[in-house]
Amino acid sequence: MSGPRYLTKSRFKLGMECPTKLFYTKKKEYLDSKMDDSFLAALAEGGFQVGELAKCYHPGGHDITTLDYEEAERQTNELLKQDKVIIYEPAIRFNNLFIRIDVLVKNGNHFDLIEVKAKSFDNEDEDAFLNKNGTISAGWKPYLHDVAFQKYVLSGKFPKAQVDSFLMMADKNAECPVDGLNQKFRIVRDESNRTGIKVSNTLKDSDLKKQILVKVPVDDMIDKIMEDGTFLKSIDCLAAAYEKDKKIVSEIGSHCGGCEFKCSEDDEAQGYKSGFKECWKKALKWNDSDFKDPNVLEIWSFSRKNQLIADGKIKLTDLDVDDFEPDTDGKPGISAKERKWLQVEKVQNGDTTPYFDKEGMKLEMDKWTYPLHFIDFETSMVAIPFNKGRRPYEAIAFQFSHHTVYEDGKVEHTGEFLNTNVGEFPNYEFLREFKRQLENDDGTIFRYSPHENTFLNHIYRQLKEDESDIDDRDDLCKFIKTITSSTSSSAEQWEGKRNMVDLWHLVKRYYYDPHTHGSNSIKYVLPAVLNSSDYLKKKYSKPIYGAKDGIKSLNFKDWTWLEEKAGKIVDPYKKLPKMFQDVSDKNFEILTEDDELANGGAALTAYGRMQFSEMNEIERKELSSALLRYCELDTMAMVMIFEAWQEWVSLG
Numbered sequence: 001m002s003g004p005r006y007l008t009k010s011r012f013k014l015g016m017e018c019p020t021k022l023f024y025t026k027k028k029e030y031l032d033s034k035m036d037d038s039f040l041a042a043l044a045e046g047g048f049q050v051g052e053l054a055k056c057y058h059p060g061g062h063d064i065t066t067l068d069y070e071e072a073e074r075q076t077n078e079l080l081k082q083d084k085v086i087i088y089e090p091a092i093r094f095n096n097l098f099i100r101i102d103v104l105v106k107n108g109n110h111f112d113l114i115e116v117k118a119k120s121f122d123n124e125d126e127d128a129f130l131n132k133n134g135t136i137s138a139g140w141k142p143y144l145h146d147v148a149f150q151k152y153v154l155s156g157k158f159p160k161a162q163v164d165s166f167l168m169m170a171d172k173n174a175e176c177p178v179d180g181l182n183q184k185f186r187i188v189r190d191e192s193n194r195t196g197i198k199v200s201n202t203l204k205d206s207d208l209k210k211q212i213l214v215k216v217p218v219d220d221m222i223d224k225i226m227e228d229g230t231f232l233k234s235i236d237c238l239a240a241a242y243e244k245d246k247k248i249v250s251e252i253g254s255h256c257g258g259c260e261f262k263c264s265e266d267d268e269a270q271g272y273k274s275g276f277k278e279c280w281k282k283a284l285k286w287n288d289s290d291f292k293d294p295n296v297l298e299i300w301s302f303s304r305k306n307q308l309i310a311d312g313k314i315k316l317t318d319l320d321v322d323d324f325e326p327d328t329d330g331k332p333g334i335s336a337k338e339r340k341w342l343q344v345e346k347v348q349n350g351d352t353t354p355y356f357d358k359e360g361m362k363l364e365m366d367k368w369t370y371p372l373h374f375i376d377f378e379t380s381m382v383a384i385p386f387n388k389g390r391r392p393y394e395a396i397a398f399q400f401s402h403h404t405v406y407e408d409g410k411v412e413h414t415g416e417f418l419n420t421n422v423g424e425f426p427n428y429e430f431l432r433e434f435k436r437q438l439e440n441d442d443g444t445i446f447r448y449s450p451h452e453n454t455f456l457n458h459i460y461r462q463l464k465e466d467e468s469d470i471d472d473r474d475d476l477c478k479f480i481k482t483i484t485s486s487t488s489s490s491a492e493q494w495e496g497k498r499n500m501v502d503l504w505h506l507v508k509r510y511y512y513d514p515h516t517h518g519s520n521s522i523k524y525v526l527p528a529v530l531n532s533s534d535y536l537k538k539k540y541s542k543p544i545y546g547a548k549d550g551i552k553s554l555n556f557k558d559w560t561w562l563e564e565k566a567g568k569i570v571d572p573y574k575k576l577p578k579m580f581q582d583v584s585d586k587n588f589e590i591l592t593e594d595d596e597l598a599n600g601g602a603a604l605t606a607y608g609r610m611q612f613s614e615m616n617e618i619e620r621k622e623l624s625s626a627l628l629r630y631c632e633l634d635t636m637a638m639v640m641i642f643e644a645w646q647e648w649v650s651l652g
């Protein structure tokens with residue numbers, strides 16, 4: 001391995017997550033499942049441009065762009081000879097620690113160290129960083145540790161200097177002063193594939209006069225972090241281990257569930273090593289075959305994992321009913337505890353058949369009114385608003401899909417909406433079209449997750465606060481109130497008489513298929529129902545979707561949803577043409593991971609790409625049709641889940 005082995009900001013962050021990861025990182029033999037495409041990550045994060053905007057708020061600075069450690073340090077040291085200077089990305093080294101600071105303002109013997117984060121901050125909340133008991137909240141810890149680390153390095157290099165530290169973030173309460181600010185910061189890739197931001201030459205002083213980022217002093221928090229000396233010990237320990245390439249053995253626990261150094265058996269067969277297996281083998285004296293058995297990491301939303309791992313109860317076969325206390329919660333269907341125990345019991349009994357509460361589901365179905373509507377939204381929240389008066393991380397709803405199921409069983413893809421026009425705030429047109437499609441009957445509306453309800457609440461608030469003339473404002477607000485319930489943070493409380501039904505909630509209460517391995521994501525539930533429903537197998541193994549006398553579709557023609565390979569159902573999402581031609585399968589998988597909706601992350605990335613990056617018309621068209629197909633499958637997936645349940649309810 002070449003190059004100096006400095007503990008950088010990102011390595012420090014990784015080491016704070018788990019010190020063992022420092023040993024695996026960037027080694028060819030250990031596969032790392034984290035996204036390795038910074039362009040894509042920037043789009044998915046939605047806040048990459050914030051860093052560039054922060055620089056604009058500190059004008060006249062010098063940008064250090066080289067990635068070479070020594071050269072960056074040399075250029076920084078040269079600039080720091082000036083009494084007053086602003087530097088973007090200066091390289092500061094202190095012993096074996098090395099940082100690049102987002103913005104450094106030097107004024108004589110005084111430094112302002114500014115770390116920019118694509119995160120929303122409520123400047124009116126005085127104790128935003130703290131829990132009620134005065135400790136630093138877990139959510140803020142990684143950000144504050146990051147600044148504390150940088151302050152330690154900078155103060156180490158300049159021991160006599162006064163260092164003031166800040167987190168610069170999107171101000172939740174600020175209103176954007178102008179239209180089109182977002183479009184003035186475009187994400188680009190350079191020749192060496194590095195991601196950067198191109199600032200438009202139309203950016204004016206007036207665009208920056210009223211700031212939408214807030215600089216929050218964090219020295220008090222850093223003093224708290226440094227208080228007992230353990231933080232400094234951690235830095236020393238991580239830096240020394242990384243420098244010598246020594247593995248720090250950490251305790252295994254629930255955090256290992258999300259470890260990026262896991263790899264599949266196929267990858268291992270190709271010669272890659274799994275860092276995860278290495279840790280678990282050492283801690284548990286396991287061999288390869290032990291990993292084939294389901295373990296506690298698979299249990300959905302289970303807070304006792306760490307305790308059970310510490311007690312040596314790792315495999316699902318080691319657990320017993322007392323570990324779950326699976327009481328009913330008095331509500332229809334199974335409680336979360338009962339569902340977890342069901343997952344374990346099925347493994348222990350070697351039972352791979354689905355659980356389905358036929359009576360419970362029948363009672364739910366009896367409440368529904370035909371025609372049934374299945375809807376799905378694609379949304380985004382961008383740091384720099386599109387329009388004047390909008391706030392950072394304003395909710396943007398740019399796409400929906402809508403399927404209808406009639407009482408006679410007829411299915412159709414009724415409608416859709418997509419607005420990816422650059423710089424346009426799509427929400428009101430989105431809502432108008434949504435209302436137009438849904439207001440013609442009283443049929444039950446289904447969503448998958450609370451997301452659609454939350455977003456309609458956002459649009460309701462936007463409509464109420466918008467000072468411009470909106471002729472149909474009252475109608476739109478009234479419509480939202482009929483089909484939603486208010487969120488807990490809303491001052492106004494309501495529950496619509498046609499409140500949408502959450503299919504995700506029904507999955508959790510009435511249905512469990514061991515093939516989902518405890519996940520409720522539609523990405524796992526869809527293949528599972530396709531596997532176990534004879535009705536779906538028969539119906540969708542023919543090219544009826546988008547066929548002349550088959551199911552009406554707006555984006556597919558003569559499509560067969562169900563295909564079997566080697567006795568297993570092919571995931572319908574995998575059958576779709578690729579959404580991005582230049583994105584690896586691995587990175588696309590990551591975009592769609594951990595999402596109730598199969599492609600939520602991918603859709604907002606596609607939207608970001610169309611808004612903030614250079615793209616020609618052909619690429620734009622292709623991406624739009626991919627978005628339409630993916631969203632159509634999201635609602636079709638809901639229809640198929642419903643059809644399977646309907647089949648099982650009707651079976652004698």
Ligand code: SF4
Pocket residue numbers: 018019020021250251252253255256259260261275276277279280
């Ligand atoms: S498997 Fe667990 S202990 Fe090992 S590196 Fe990953 S998170 Fe750390």
